[in-house]
Amino acid sequence: MARTSFFTIAALYAFVYAVLVSSAPVQYCPISDVCYQVAVPEVSAAKDGGNIYLQLRAPISYSWVAFGTGDAMRDSSIFVMYQDGNGNVTISARTGTGHTMPRYNSIVQLELLDGSGLLNSEQTMVANVRCGNCGTWPGGFMSLDDNAAPWIAAWKTGDAINSADPDAQIQYHDAHDTWAFDLTTATVTDDANPFVDAQQFDNNNRGVGSGSFADPRILILSHGIIMAVVMIVLYPLGSALMPVFGKWAIHAAWQLFAFLIMWAGFGLGIVALQRIQLDYNSTHTILGTVVVGLLGFQPMLGWFHHKYFMKNQTRGLVSHAHIWYGRALIIAGIVNGGLGLELAGASRTFMVVYTVFAVLIFILYVGAALFGEWRRRRHGGYEQKNS
Template identity: 45%
Template structure:
C-alpha cells in the first residue's frame, strides 16, 4: 500500500512538528515542546491527534515499539467530544488504561472535539518525559515515537479503559523526531494559532509507514521499513511452502516412485518453512502479537509438528526397506502430513485476515491453494484406483515378485511406499 509521509517544517521556537502517515487524508499528529520544558528536562509537552471520524481510534506513543511505550489513545465520546486514554503498551495484548501513580497526566485543551467529519484532540501532558518502562529527552535530536490507527465505527464512550480493536499490519508507523525543532516559546496551547496541520514538507513512499519527506525534524524510523519487509517475506515464503511446495512434494512419491526425490523436495520445503517461521516470530514481536492471536498460536503448533515429520519419514523409509510394507509409523507420517498441510493453508488465510490484506490478494491465495489441493486430491485418487486395478490384474502373480526392489505400485496386493 502506498503511503505518503508528510512531516512539518517546524523550526526552533517556531511551529509544532507534524506528520501525516497517510498524507492529509488520514490521521495527522503534531508535537510541541515549550522552551521552558526543554531547558528543564521536564514539564508540559503538547500534542495534537486529528483524524476523520471514519476511524474508530487513533493513537500516538513515545518509544520505538509498542511494547513498553507510553501510548495515548483518542476516540469519540459520543457527545461531540473526544476521550483521550493514557495506556501502556505490553507487547502481547491491547494497551491497557494506565491508572498507576506514574500514568501520563493528560489534559484535553481548547480546540478539541468533533467538528464535521473530523475529530481532534489537543492535549497537554505534564509528565511525558518519563513513564513506567521508559523515558525520553525533551532536547533529543532523534527521539522515537510511534503511531497507530484503526478505521471503523465510533466507540462513543467516555470510558478510558474501553476495549479497542487491533490495528492492521499497515496501520501504524514509527518516526524519529528532533525535539529541538519542535520547541515553542510559550508554555500554552500551541494548536490554536499554529500553522496548518499538513506542514510544508512533502513526500511519498511505499510499505507500512514507509514514506519519507523533506520537512525538518522528522524522519521515518528504519525499523518501520524493516518490519514491513519482514512481514511481507514471511507471508510470501509461508504461502509458497504451505500452499505449493508441501502438497506437490507429497505427490512426488506416488507419481514418480522415487523416495529420494520426495525426500529432497520436502527438505527444501522444510528449510523454507523454518525461515518463514523465524520471520513470522520477528514480525509478531514487532507488532506485539506473539502467541496472542489464533494465527500465531496455530502457526507455532503446526510448525512444531512439522518438525518431527523428517524423523517419521526416515523411520518409515527404513521400515519399508525391511518389510516392504507400511507400518504404524508410516500412517502417522502420511496422515499427520496431510492434516498439517491443510491446517497450514487455513492458517495462511488467518494471517491474511490478521494483516487486513486487500481482497485481491486473499482471492489469489485462495484460488492458487484451491487449484493445488484439487490436483493433490485428484492425483491421490488416481494412484489409489490404479493400484486397485493392478492388484486385481496380478492377484495370481508369483509371490517371487515381492523380492524385487521396492517400487511404488509394483508389488501385487500392496507394497505401497
C-alpha cells in the first residue's frame, strides 16, 4: 500500500509539474530589467503554425530594445520596441540584413495587445504582441515545437525615439546576445494574450540558454579569452624569457606552446564566424586573419635567427627581423583584441580592464627587453652559454 501511494503521489507530482511548466511563457533576460518572453498556444504547437505571443520589457532609459528569430542578425525576423511619444510603445517588425539597420517588414502580422505601454509610473516600456505568421519569414523558418529554437536580441540606451512610425531610424545597438528557447515548455492553453495580469520577473538568464559548446556565445567567449591570453600574456612573457634568462630552449618551448594555443583560438573564431553568419569584412576579422597568418612565419624566423647566432655569436639581419617582426605582430594582435571586444559589444568596463592589463604587460615586457640589452652588452651575448 505504501509503495502504491508513493508511485501515485510521484505520478501526480509529475503531472502537476508538467502542467505548470507547459502553461507559462518562457523568458530570457540578457541584462537586468530587459526581458523577452514567448508563448505558443496549444493549437499553434499542434499544427506547427499560427499565432504566437511575444513580450518585450525594458526601462525607458533604453532608446529601443529588440529580439528576433534565428541565430544571427542576417536573414532574421526582428521585433523592435520603442516609445511612440504618446504614452504608448511602437512595435516594429523588421528583417535583418547583416550589420546594417534592419528595415520594416509589413508582411509580418503583429498586433499590440492589452497591457502594453509605459507602466510602473511610466518608467517601463512593455509590448505584449500577437504575431500571426512568425513561424516563417524570408530566409528562415522556426518550428513551434522546437526544443532549442535560436533567438537573438539587441538594445540601445539613450533618448526616446518617440515615433509611431514602424520604419523609424534606430541607432546602432550597444550590445547583443543569442540564446535558445525550448518552445515545448512555452505552450499555453488558450490562443489569447497570456501576459495580462501575469507575474513579471527578471530571471537573469536562468534556465533558458543553451549550455552546449556549440552555442555561439560560448564559442565567441572562448575565442576571445584564448586570443587575449595569447596576445597580452603568453607571447609577451615568452619574448621576455629570452633576455631575462638567456636560455633559447625555454623561450622556444614557451612560444611554441603559445603558437599552438593561438591556432586553437583562431579556429574557434572561424567556427563562431560561421555560426553567427557575421560578415567577414569587419576590421577585426581581417586584421586577425592577417596577424595570425603572418605569425605563422615567426617560428621559422626564430630558427634561422638561432642558427645564425650559434654560428656567428652575434645578431644578424635575420635576428633583428625575428625580434621586430614578432614585436610588431604582438602589438597588432593586442590592438585587434580591442577591436574584437568592440565588435562583440563588450561594455566599457571590459574595454578599460583589457587596455589597462595590456599596458601593464607592455611595460613589463619593455623592462625585460631593456634588462636583456644591458645584460647582453655586459656579458657579450647570452645564447652562447647554451650552445
